[in-house]
Amino acid sequence: QVRLVESGGGLVQAGGSLSLSCAASEHVNAYYTMGWFRQAPGKEREFVAGVTWDGGMKYYSDSVKGRFTISRENLENTAYLQMNSLKPEDTAVYYCTADSRGIDNLRGGPDYWGQGTQVTVTS
Numbered sequence: 001q002v003r004l005v006e007s008g009g010g011l012v013q014a015g016g017s018l019s020l021s022c023a024a025s026e027h028v029n030a031y032y033t034m035g036w037f038r039q040a041p042g043k044e045r046e047f048v049a050g051v052t053w054d055g056g057m058k059y060y061s062d063s064v065k066g067r068f069t070i071s072r073e074n075l076e077n078t079a080y081l082q083m084n085s086l087k088p089e090d091t092a093v094y095y096c097t098a099d100s101r102g103i104d105n106l107r108g109g110p111d112y113w114g115q116g117t118q119v120t121v122t123s
Contacts (some may be wrong), residue, residue, distance in 0.1 A: 002020045002027045004096045009117030012086055018119060020081040022096030033099050033106045035059075038092035038119075045095070047107050047118045049081060059103055064090075085102035086121045094119050 003025040012018050022034070035050030049070040050059045058070055069082040079096060094117050098108035105111075 001025065002098070004028070004098060004112055004114035005113045006094065006096045006117040009094060009119045011120045011122065014087055014121055014123050016086050016121070017082070017084045017119040018086065019083070020094055020096075020117060020119075022079040022081075024077040024096075024098060026052070026077065028077060028098045028112065030054075030077075031100070033071075033098075033103050034072055035097045035103075035106045035110065036070065036079075037095045037097055037110075037113075038090075038096070039116075040089075040092040043092075048094070050103050050106050051079065052103060057103070059107070083119070084090060086119075088121045088123045090119060091121050092119060093117065111121075 005023045008020040033054045036048040038047040067085045072079040096114040098112045099106040099110040
């Protein structure tokens, strides 16, 4: 059974930083594309960032480009999202995702989702 477990969310002031982690079960092997989505109150879930299986290609939404960095450590089956220069509009539940079919499929609707972790940015 595939499991994705996020950690690292919390409360931070605008301009601050947070780092999210996603621990994947062994079924999410190194060939899966991994990524992060978020959902703010009253809004639809949106793609935030994605990384290919080898970490060689990384993709970001325009709203986070230059502020967020996605990475992964395949030996530990873990993905990360480093979030800097946070803004109140980054407040959302952040979801770790994984997909066996590549970045296009992940962006369109991943196979697997974590439970989510709350990130709140105060002004």
